[in-house]
Amino acid sequence: SAFATKTDGTLWSWGSNAHGGLGxxxxxxxxxxxxxxxxxxxxxxxxxSGVCARKTDGTLWSWGYNGYGHLGLNDIISxxxxxxxxxxxxxxxxxxxYSGTARKTDGTLWSWGYNxxxxxxxxxxxxxxxxxxxxxxxxxxxxSGYCYTLARKSVGG
Numbered sequence: 001s002a003f004a005t006k007t008d009g010t011l012w013s014w015g016s017n018a019h020g021g022l023g024x025x026x027x028x029x030x031x032x033x034x035x036x037x038x039x040x041x042x043x044x045x046x047x048x049s050g051v052c053a054r055k056t057d058g059t060l061w062s063w064g065y066n067g068y069g070h071l072g073l074n075d076i077i078s079x080x081x082x083x084x085x086x087x088x089x090x091x092x093x094x095x096x097x098y099s100g101t102a103r104k105t106d107g108t109l110w111s112w113g114y115n116x117x118x119x120x121x122x123x124x125x126x127x128x129x130x131x132x133x134x135x136x137x138x139x140x141x142x143x144s145g146y147c148y149t150l151a152r153k154s155v156g157g
Contacts, residue, residue, distance in 0.1 A: 003044050003051070004033070011041035011053060019065035020080020021051060027080060036082060045144075047095030052102070053082065060090040060102055069129025070098040070113035076129060085131065094144040101142050101149045102131065109139040109151055119149055 001015035001022055012033040013022040020027050023036040044053040049065035052072070061082040062071040069076050072085045085102075093102040099113025099120060110131035111120040118125055121134045134151070141152040 001046065001051075003046060003053075005041050005044070009040040009042075009056065011036040011038070011044065017080075019049060019078045021049060021064035023051060023063045023080070023082050025081040038082065043092065045093050045095040045100075047100070048097045050095060050098070050100070052085070052093045052095050052100050054090050054093055054102075058089045058091075058105065060085040060087070060093060062100070068098040068114035069127060070095075070100060072100050072102075072112040072129070072131050074130040087131065092142060094142050094149065096144040096149060099144070099149065100131075101144060101151070103139050103142055103151075107137045107139050107154075109134040109136070109142065111149065121149060121151070 003013045005011050014030045014033045017027050017029045024034045040056040042054045042056045050071050051064050052062045063079040063082050066078045089105045091103045091105045101111040112128045112131050115127050138154045140154050143150045
């Protein structure tokens with residue numbers, strides 16, 4: 001699947017749409033861009049089967065396959081349209097294979113998902129289907145890969 005934002009804040013998707021991963025309220029594949037409902041989309045992160053996107057108002061949204069709770073919506077129900085993750089003031093987000101990590105504007109870091117290898121960063125392997133705060137503050141950057149998440153703190157944080 002592919003995603004793109006336009007300068008007017010609209011979000012577009014195309015490609016494979018298994019489990020509604022394109023966010024266009026159905027599961028039919030698309031060979032040309034289709035607009036995802038809403039405007040003011042700011043950034044997007046795609047994982048293996050789930051998608052998280054942030055709007056300019058600081059809200060965070062997710063959709064796609066959710067068998068491991070990795071959409072951060074406190075359940076394991078897959079979604080074919082964007083659904084808001086609770087909370088506001090989200091600053092940025094990254095997704096992994098079956099996990100998500102987001103940073104808020106206050107410097108706190110939150111994570112959720114499958115966690116079979118400790119990807120959630122809470123010193124355990126407990127699966128979490130909603131965002132849980134990782135200890136500490138002053139987080140200034142996040143990145144993720146196949147089965148890992150990296151976060152950076154400011155000096156003295």
